[in-house]
Structures are given as structure tokens and as C-alpha cells.
Amino acid sequence: MIRNKVLISGTHMSKVFGYGLNKTTAVNDVSFKFHEGEIISIVGESGSGKTTLAKVIMGLLKETNGEIEYKGKPRKLKSHRDRKEYWKDIQAIFQDPFSSFNIFHKVDKLLMDCIKLQGLKLSKDEQFLKMKEACSFVNLKFEELYNKYPFELSGGQMQRLMIARIFMMHPKVLIADEPTSMVDACSRSTILDMLMKLRNENNMTIIFITHDVGLAYYVSDTIYIMEKGKIVESGNAEKVILNPQHKYTQQLISDVPKIHEAWNLG
Template identity: 80%
Template sequence: MSRHDLLISGRQVTKEFGYGLKKTTAVDRVDFDFHEGEIISIVGESGSGKTTLAKILMGLLKETGGAVEYKGKPRQLKSHKERKAYWKDIQAIFQDPFSSFNLFHKVEKLLLDCIKLQGLKLSREEQFLKMKDACSFVNLKFEELYNKYPFELSGGQMQRLMIARIFMLHPKVLIADEPTSMVDACSRSTILDMLLKLRDENNMTIIFITHDVGLAYYVSDTLYIMQKGQFVERGPAESLILAPQHPYTRQLINDVPKIHSEWNLA
């Protein structure tokens, strides 16, 4: 993939929780550069700090130290108006789809909110067509879903509905935190294909947050390996998997039999 414009960058980004003797550092002075249209995976075991970093990137957590820039400028997230503008460009899919939706709002309301977030003034018919197109993109039928509540849908349907929202919003950045962990292998492949198709159509940057180095290798341009709040290794996916330099990266690769046997990595 050819490199495009730098979109999000961070320098010495740090996040601490607690005070005094109880203080823990979840993200420890990390640097990163994410480009337009790039697929990045931040890979690490549970507790490595990757989800905390995802929340910082989303603007849901404020960094304790360091700085994050968006489009070459410091992010402005103090006011509701600034946060809303930022979230038009940066969206997320989380591990548990049910925690991402208001369970008391029907599917139609969840999708209409996407139209409102964009500030679009559409007729009722235009709204219907936009929601129907989004559902069709993820192989769902809007007519069968619009009057249902999230808890009436399966986990796979919820994951697809989350991607339908992304289809409607056209964000510049999608942060996908373990987006396929709650679905079966067949659905996992379908969801990944949908996300990659969105990248190709919209030149969207996708940041995968995952413990699965196998998935990261197959979908990513660039890998960042995270351990104990720090990036211990980074680089193009293929060269990093073929020639890992850090012992932790080697350990992650050795835990994936398919990659291990395919590349005969020690």
C-alpha cells in the first residue's frame, strides 16, 4: 500500500490510573504515526494497554502525558461541539456489540441517529433508503429489523449492525477493538471482508486492537506490538512476522501454530 497523508500521531502518550503507591501506568510513553487508508493492528495480550490506548484515540479517555495530533494539529476535545466534530471522523466497533447500543432504542432509531450526527436533512423516504442501503451492505434486511430492539438480535446481527452504522457515517478512522471475538469463524471472515471493503471504498484508516497476531498479520499493513503499556516492536506486517526482533513478538507468533508452521519461525 502506498503511504498517504499522516492522519493521527502521538508522541510520548501516557495514561496513568490511581495515585501514589496505587498508581499504575496503562500506557507508557508511546509514539505512533497512523496514515490515511492504512490498516494498523495494535497487538498484545490482555492487560497490555491496547484498549486503554484505543479509548485515548477515540477521545473517551484523556491522556495523562504526551500529545495526540489529528491532521497535524493538537486535538481539541474540551467542548461538546469539538468532541462531536471529532467523532464524526473517528468511530469505533467494540468487542461486545450489545454494550455499544442503547438497548431501549429500536434499530430504526439507532440508524436514524447516524443521519442526525452527519447533520443531513433528508425526507422520510430518503432516510429509509439510506438505512436500507446500509443494512444491505452487511447482508441484513432493514424491513425485518427496523422495529426490533438490540436484545432481540443475535451477536452476529449486532456486529453487522455496527458495521452498517460505519457504512452510513463514512468516518476517516475506524477503531476496531476485538471486533470478531464474539462470532463464529464464518461470520468472522465475513465481518473482516466487510471492513476491508469499507477501507477500499472510503480510503478509511482502520486500527485493529487485538490479541490475535494471526488475524493482525493477514489484514494489516503495519503492526505495533504492545507489552506492559509500551510498543516493544513495530513495522510492516510481513517483515515483522518473518523476522521478529523482540522476544515478546516471538512468543506471540509461537502461540499461533499456523503462522509458526508456515514460516518455520523459531
């Protein structure tokens, strides 16, 4: 891919939980550079630190050491206003869509919150059209969903609703943490197609957090491999997967037969 300018970067970043004998280093001296319009996968097994890293990038957790820059400047998250501005540009889709929504709010309220976060001044008709358009993008009918609560929807509908929110927000960065792990194969393909369409239309940077090496290989420009809180290998997706240098990367690939065959053939 043609590299655009660096959008978000981290330098020698760590995240430590607890103190003294109970201290756990979840992210250990990690550095990264994510470019505009780039698709990145952060790959590792459960406990590797990838989700903690995603939450730090998102601003849901504060880094213990190191620095994160956004658009070439140290990011500011001290005040509510700072965080609100940051979250206009950086949004997330999580593994469990039901944990991402307030179960006491109906669908129309969940989508209206996107309009409010953007500070848009729209008439009721304009609000309705914007929410309808977002639902249509993900093949949902707003008229059938607007008055329902999250628990009345299926997992697939909830994942699509999360993507509808992204469609409305037009963020610069999307963090997708195992976004297809709770849906069937058909829905998985559809969701990935929707995310790729959003990337192409908005030049959005997508950061996939996944244990799925196959997914990372097929959708990513760049891959970062995480083990025990550290990035042990990174680079062009094809190079990392077809010519892995680190033992941990080789082990991950050996568990995926088709990729393993391609590696041997390469």
C-alpha cells in the same frame, strides 16, 4: 503499500489511572503514526494496554501525558462541539456489540442517530432509503429489523449493525476492538470482508485492536506490538511477524503454529 499522508499520530503518550501507591500506568510513553487508508493492528495479550490506547485515540479517555495530532494539528476535545466533530471522523466497533447500543432504543433510532450526528437534513423517504442501504450492505433487511430492540438480535446481527453504522458515517478512522471475537468463523470472515470493502471504497484507516497475531498478519499493513503499556516492536506486518526482534513478539508468534512454521521457513 504506498504511504499516504499521516492522518493521526501520538507523541510520547501515556495514560495513568489512580494516584500514589494505587497508580497504574496503562499506556507508557507510546508514539505512533497512522496514515490515510492504512490498516494497522495493535497486538498484545490481555492487560497489555491496547484497549486503553484505543480509547485514548477515540477520545473516550484523556491522555495523562503526551499529545495526539489529527490531520497535522493538536486535536481538540474540550467542548461537546469539538468531540462531536471528532467523532464524525473517528468511529469504533467494540468487542461486545450489545454494550455499544442503548438497549431501550430500537434499530431505526440507532441508525437515525447516525444521520443526526452528521447533521444531514433528509426527508423521511431519504432517511428510510439511507438506513435500508446501510443494512443491505451488511446483508440485513431493514424492514425485518427496524422495529426490534438490540436484545432481540443475535451477536452476529449486532456486529453487522455496527458495521452498517460505519457505512452510514463514512469515518476517516475506524477503531475495531476485537470485532470478530464473539462470532463464529463464517461470520468472522464475512465481517472482515465488509471492513476491507469499506476501507477500499472510502480510503478509511482501520486500527484493529487484537490479541490475534494471525488476524494481524493477514489483514495489516503495519503492526504495533504492545507489552505492559509499551510498544515493544512495530513496522511492516510481514517484517514484524516473519522476522520478530523482541522476545515478547517471538513468544506471541510461537503460540500460533502456522505463523511459527512460516517464520522458521523464512
